[in-house]
Amino acid sequence: MIAIIDYGAGNLFSVKNALNYIGFESCFTKDADELRKADKLILPGVGAFPDAMKMLNASGLVPTIKEQALKKPLLGICLGMQILFEKGYEFYECEGLGLIEGSVKKIESCGLKIPHIGWNDLTALTPCPLMNDVPEQSYVxxxxxxxxxxxxxxxxxxxxxxxxxxALVMSGMVYGAQYHPEKSGNVGLTMLKNFCTL
Known part of the structure; x- marks a missing residue:
């Protein structure tokens, strides 16, 4: 069973639909005991870093998420990936979950449109099981x-x-995708399957 953490800031249904499509059972939950029983955890997220952390702290799930991230695979998606880091700087400095070393800052525009919306290719850097069977320069x-x-x-x-x-980060059993694997066609589904079969 894969637990999709429901704390009020996630695009839950598209993730669940993708998991259903590739044949993996999942549930939405805001219950700490359900997180402990689950085989794997997914932390989705849309919106702003401080708002997400406020909702996550209000849910009371932060200690359980940190505890379970040492025992089983956890995947953060989009904003859910960003809050895995130590700090974010959206509107003001805000503490994240601290599961991966680093911080989250605004993309330098360099003359490009912000937000960065659309398809872009991946360049592999450090070996990661979520990249198994994913062709080099795949688009997400x-x-x-x-x-x-x-x-x-x-x-x-x-x-x-x-x-x-x-784009894809990791530390121990904690993984984070800045892109949306559930919206990235066969490439994204392959990555989700790789996570589900860890």
């Missing part, structure tokens, strides 16, 4: 204005949008 779907700053050892793949943008 992005929708974000902020990006992670972290060490190369935590970057499985990046894209380029005026600057290098970490």
């Amino acid at each position: 779907y992005f929708d974000h204005s902020f990006c992670a700053e972290t060490a190369d050892e935590h970057i499985a793949a990046y894209t380029t949008y005026g600057q290098r943008v970490p």
Whole structure:
């Protein structure tokens, strides 16, 4: 069973639909015991970093998420990926979950439109099981204005949008996708399947 964490800031249904399509059972939950029983966790997210952290802290799930991230695979998606880091700087400095070293800052525009919306290719950097059977330079779907700053050892793949943008990050059993795998066609479904079969 894969638990999709429901804390009020996630695009839950598209993730569940993708998991259904590839044949994996999942549930929405805001219950700490359900998170402990689950085999894997997915942390979706849309909106702003401080708003998401406020809702996550209000849910009372932060200690359980941190505890379970040491025991089972966890995947953060889009904003859910960003809040895995130590800090974010959207509107003001805000503490994240601290599951991956680094911070989240606004993308430098470099003359490009912000937010970064649309399809962009991935360049593999550090070996990662979620990239198994994913062809080099595969395209995935992005929708974000902020990006992670972290060490190369935590970057499985990046894209380029005026600057290098970490796209798939990892630390231990914690993974984060800046893009939306559930909206990225067969490439995204392959990555979700790789996560579900870890």
